[in-house]
Amino acid sequence: MSKIIALLSKKNYKLTTPERLKIGLYLTGATSLLLLIAIISAVQGQRHAIATVGENSTPSIVTAQRLKDAFTGMDANVADELLVPPGQNQDAVKGYEERYQRAAERLVTAAENISYADKERKPIQTMQLGLGNYIAQIQQARDFHARGDTNAMLVAYRASAELMDKTLLPAADELDKVNIQILEETYTKQKAVANNSSILIFVAGAALLIVLIGIQIFLSQKMRRTLNPMLLAATAIALALLTHTTGTLQTAAENLRTAKEDAFNSMHILRQARAAAYIANTAESRYLLDPAFATTYEQAFFSNIAQIAQIPQGQTAETIASAYNSQGKNIDGFKGYIADELNNITFPGEKEATLLSLVTLGKYLAIDQQIRLLERSGKHQDAIALCVGKKPGQSNWLFEEFKKANGKTFDINQAVFDREIQQGLSNIDGFEIKTAIAVSTVVLLSFFGLLPRLKEYSN
Template sequence: MTAVQPAPAAQPVSPRPGSPAPVRPGGTYGRGVRRPSPPLSERRRRTPVPRTVAGRVRALTGAVVVALAALVAVTAVTVGNARDGVRVIGHDAGPQVVATGNLYFHLTQMDAQLANALLIGNTADLGTRRSDALARFDQSRLAAGDALLRAAKLADEPTEERTARESLNALARYERLAGQALLLDERAAHRAGPPPGDVIAIYRQATDLMKLDLLPKAYNLTLDNGTLVRTTYESERRAVLAGQFWVIVLGLVALGLLVLLQLFLYRRFRRMLNPALAGVTAATVILLVASSAMLVGQLDHLRTAKTDGFDSILALSRARAISTSANADQTRYLLDPGRADTYEQVYLSKSQSVLYRPEGSNVDRYNAAIQRDLADGDIVRSRFLGFLGREAEHNMLPGHLNAFDDVLETYRMFQQSDARVRQLARARQQDAAIEARLGGDRSSDRVFAQYDAAMQRLIAIHGRAFDDAVKKGDDGTRGWDVGLPIAGLVLIGLVLAGVRPRLAEYR
């Protein structure tokens, strides 16, 4: 029987140069053989740009959803910036500045009434009695203490808290010196006129403490918080303007994508109208218009609260306090002959800060300029500088024009009465000068009361403008923090609901 030899094993055949690698069953390449790169045309077909109708619908839908989400997010951030601006100006630093501004006035009023009480002495037949001056002194003392406590509570910086505490301590020292001066003056029982020298010495300590310590600290509190209000206003205003720009841009982008999506669906599916997407488009237009109008309104409310309200209240409160201090300088002029020239120059400096006249190099020339420019009632506001000169720019508020004219007229009368007091004092008619200062309805002190009342009416007009702007600012953003997320979810849900039936056709 012949043995059958097995067939020799097949030897692997090396591929020829340039020939493709052998393929195993199943279409796989041999081990160790690198798969060649696909042709360039095939790689181009694998780019991320969708090639199918369903892919393009999904891509456009995703772009619309992202644009709507960005629109809602940017609007929410911008509304928050506007709300922060109204909060700082209307509820935080703004009221604190007003409180410290009132503090400055009450402190000057305290010193003015102390000077009046010492000048009156035990004379009972003047138009202003010593008891009346002391009653107003106590009233201003309580008001100053309340304003200091409020400023201390509102202080949110270590420097502000320290200044408030130091002011409280300085006020206590001033009250102690004032009490000593009043007690010595009461024991002296002098007639109207300069008190004894020991009384004047203590009063000088008290008024120097007021002018060199208390009033600068009160002004620093006002200045710090006023700076915070101004920087907050500028930063929030810029943020709202930038947000308004991006709201408009994103709104237009979202609308453009919505229109593009609907046109694509119309061309591919021959559907004239997609109700859900049409509703989203209309709602986006409404959202864009409403948010833009709201932001424009918030910018206007911020400007009104800051410019017509806060700035004017602060300036006029400062002018009122300086005027009160100048009114006290009239009394000090008669009370302390040793410092009469100093008090006259200080009075002129304070008057110039309230209403500046370049030709007023001394009190007589200043009074002549005021009488010449204000007596005929033809007020040319461009001539004036100082606190009242800047106030002339706010003549668009209701009632402002008449109130401002009353302030200028009573200020003219006050300067006229001051000139009369000084003329009598220079003529050595001391009793007549004191009578012109504190006695009767035509006294300088009574005329100043009319001027101060007119100033308060003008401040009240700006106070109402401030409160109204803050209220409108609060109302303008109310509900947006809740409504915006809901609106965004609804819009995105409608977009998905609008394209879902079209995508279902490809399943």
């Protein structure tokens, strides 16, 4: 600053005082414009990132996972229906219809929220066509089941299962993958852009303040005048704008970070765990329905359970939950979605609900072992009764309890996610207009503050 003032005050400097004041005014306008551009660019980038995470990608990701729930729920219910004589499992019939209704609704939701053209459109179209074919195969299986033709029923059901496993679920995964990739890319890019924008805003703001303060000092030393009130007001507004902008962008960035890293990451983990649980529950019923492929379905069951919670040898779900409560950390070797969620606990009630889902899963696995023991002992009907039963202590009842605990954890994170996204957007709402007004005010105050001094030399 002292060097600038010294340069302007040199006796051999060729510019006149009015010319120097005009240069100061031009510099004020230039640095103000640079600051305006920097702030608007940063705000728009932040808004785009928040909108991508909160309004474009995340709803599609959650919808994709819920479609998997609906599809596998349909399949599990129809398998339970086919396990018993026709008409004897109306709960399964009702459950199938409910899951089908959810699938239809979510396909419409997914189609209405297309943000990335064919990347989303193609998997949605695949699911729409595949669902129609799946329903046709299921109806054939039901018809053969009603006629008592078990072999034909199994052939039709296998065809439907292949559509489920090789068309519907992969398409839902593709929809999830597309949006996850865009979300992660946008979030990572925005963090880098935000850092660069902060530097540019600081540089532009500092330059503007230096110019305004330099003009004040020049006027005071060269013209022996007290501080110019309008320039003083312009300086105060510039400083307030710089401080307010920095704070607002930092707050919005924290809103986005909380929504993405604390809430959304958990939401995605929980939806993946729920989908894997649905697939496992379906595989359990298939194991009893189609003995020819029992080994394949058994492997599918344990593979999906391991994705949810891989419990190390010598431990149980209960001992791991107890250790987490007492030690506050996971047991070595404990992996899976639940372990990942326990490593991302942030909000009140989240830990308790997650541990409840773990304990419930452990009880569900214990019942599954009973089902397989009954089946291997030749007690097929007893195994079916335990598998499709919804009374306390039976398999489907425990599956529902797991879903409740999982859903409670998800709802906790969803509430925070929605709040942070809305708060982040609210924080920067209309910020471009406010910035333009503030910068224009700085320029006008500077102009009118220097105008009387310039007129003195024109007279």
